[in-house]
Amino acid sequence: MHHGKIRIGIMGLGQIGRHLYHLALESDDCEIVAVADIGKPEILQYLLKSDGVEEPTSELRDNYLINEQFRTRMLQLARPGEVPWDVLNVDCVVDATGRYRRRQDMEAHLRAGAGRVILASLPAEPIDRIVIPGINESSAAVADKIISAGSATTNAFALLLRSLDRALGVDCASMTTVHAYSSDQSLQDYAHEDFRRSRSAAQNIIPNNNESARWVEFVLPKFAGKLSGYALNVPVQRGSLLDLNCVMQDGGVTVEQVNEAMRAAAAEQPALIGATDDPIVSSDVIGCRQSLLFDARATIKAGKRIVKVLAWVRPNRPFRIPYSR
Template sequence: MTVNDDSFTNWKNREETAEAMIPIIGKLHRERDVTVLLHSRSLVNKSVVSILKTHRFARQIAGEELSVTETMPFLRALTTLDLGPSQIDIGMLAATYKADDQGLTVEEFTAQAVAGATGSNKIERGEGRDVVLYGFGRIGRLVARLLIEKAGSGNGLRLRAIVVRGGGEQDIVKRASLLRRDSIHGQFQGTITVDEANSTIVANGNAIRVIYANDPGEVDYTAYGIKNAILIDNTGKWRDRAGLSLHLRPGIDKVVLTAPGKGDVPNIVHGVNHDTVKPDERILSCASCTTNAIVPPLKAMDDEYGVLRGHVETVHSFTNDQNLLDNYHKSERRGRSAPLNMVITETGAASAVAKALPDLKARITGSSIRVPVPDVSIAILNLQLAREASREEVLDYLRDVSLTSPLRRQIDFISAPDAVSSDFIGSRHASIVDAGALKVEGDNAILYLWYDNEFGYSCQVIRVVQHVSGVEYPTFPAPAA
């Protein structure tokens, strides 16, 4: 048998194992609200090839691919346990088991590692939490996709309605088509039908009522059977407490803004300050995509090295508020054609750092350039550190942060030498450290941070909503503090 034959046989065997994983992962998700992860990447609703590619990502840990034959025993062990709602990382189980010296079997080790999700420790599944989307633009539709994807057993977040202004003939059909197909993010994963008579979009079995209103005061959500809901405002029209309070109508319990909040509205970056949200807080903001991209790595660097001061330059994809061709715009430069020009503009991300990281004493400044790409941006974070470091030291530290720290859902890491912006479309992390571009000299470090300013940010929004709604389930094994 040739080397090629050996490689092909090995591939077919791994395909077979990955195929066997899919029904186990699906059943755990539907019946127990257990999300199976592999190094913080969800394996729910993934194809055979996607599962194998995600295993290959583990090369960043030990320099070699993690095989499905190594993780499958842990997945099977999970099926024997009385699990409650949780997120369980079989990649971390496999890695920690290798380093364990207790002499336990896979089954014994797994039971010990996820004990917090079993027996008397497990979280009981609730009735779910209603969610309403106010506005259905770029972020609104991506948040909708994520909510539908994460519906699971129906006991978590439930997208019940979207509120939009009437758009004329076949409005609901056109909105459903925009949810079904996206020029950047591709096809919706599932089926979508429209019930025009009842003003409802049905996506993967989720009935989503389309409510037409020109003002928040026009809607009584209880008339649609909606109660105790979290409303996600994707319009950005209201950004202070007074404006966002208009949404606190019958049926709405909390309001989450997908733009930087003003005044005393808390700006929350999941992974950094989400645990500061008070239980009785009814209005909060998820800050901006750029704030979410820079704050987690900024916190990580400050924790380890100390940050004395910094500057962030964002090279940002153009957005819907810019003009396709030169035309009037209330902002001078944004009136020039977005697909044809680099456009200097402002960013509030640097000033927003203080809200998310109040203990950071360093002064952070910022500026931005909009460029002719439709999605994915890069933040260049130039930091003066409190102590000197080497490039190799910082690389190792950030790689470890991305894999094992509490920020591993926010910070990703890539070492591919030919990485470009389109490679990060669909990334679920707030930002991705580009190892090849990192520069460190003495007490100066320059981090290049890619981020999908649409999808990655939407994932951060969902994490905040899960947290404040009580359906953000614990992860096992727990990340290192």
């Protein structure tokens, strides 16, 4: 039986990895015992300090990042399988690189001694479990060794869709995420494996494929074959928006009924769902703690059965380790 704090290793100390480090400082249940990243430890420490989070100071000494709660071994390694997680006595590895999404990559962490691997993004292929807070976190089992924690867009999409379906009945839906640019985009035109993503993130609205619909269908199987998703990456650093168009089962659904349904969902799951009547914009959600913030001012109806809703998505979603002891 596992006793004490969960010992976590992080591969990739980018935006999500740093967010997880900050969350660990607020938690009594876990500690970050190792970080593997290609960046220099002093640069990684600098970026942690530059995040603007008020918390105890972390000091870098002899390749350890030390704060008043835990010591973190800093390893300048790049690939799954290179880090000796067994030597570091790590219970769980969070792969936050965004680069390694195949099952064989995650299995390399297990072979290196990780007890379990949490993928901080969507997988490229089926794994043991995808866990979305508020939807199916109770389904995580001890036998699951490779788990995805979803993505900000996927988690918000699933919560929004299920809330509307439970209250009013949704037949099918199409989602577009208006998404802040990401770290794999270039600020200038630069050769990328994808034509459109070769263009400057700072100067263009870039249409992009999005995998969220596929995985929402996976966790909400009643919608199998009934969802689609697309992305528009825009020149905004933080703060994203979900534009969800639903074909309702009942043609009599009103805008006010939709808004009331989402207010009720926010009251039922306040840690995950918020609702506002304020005229907010993308920068207003930077400090939002929920997975989505429903924008009641934006709800509209077209014809008898089509309803459009908007929901804001915070830059760094609340990250929960789906760890079954």
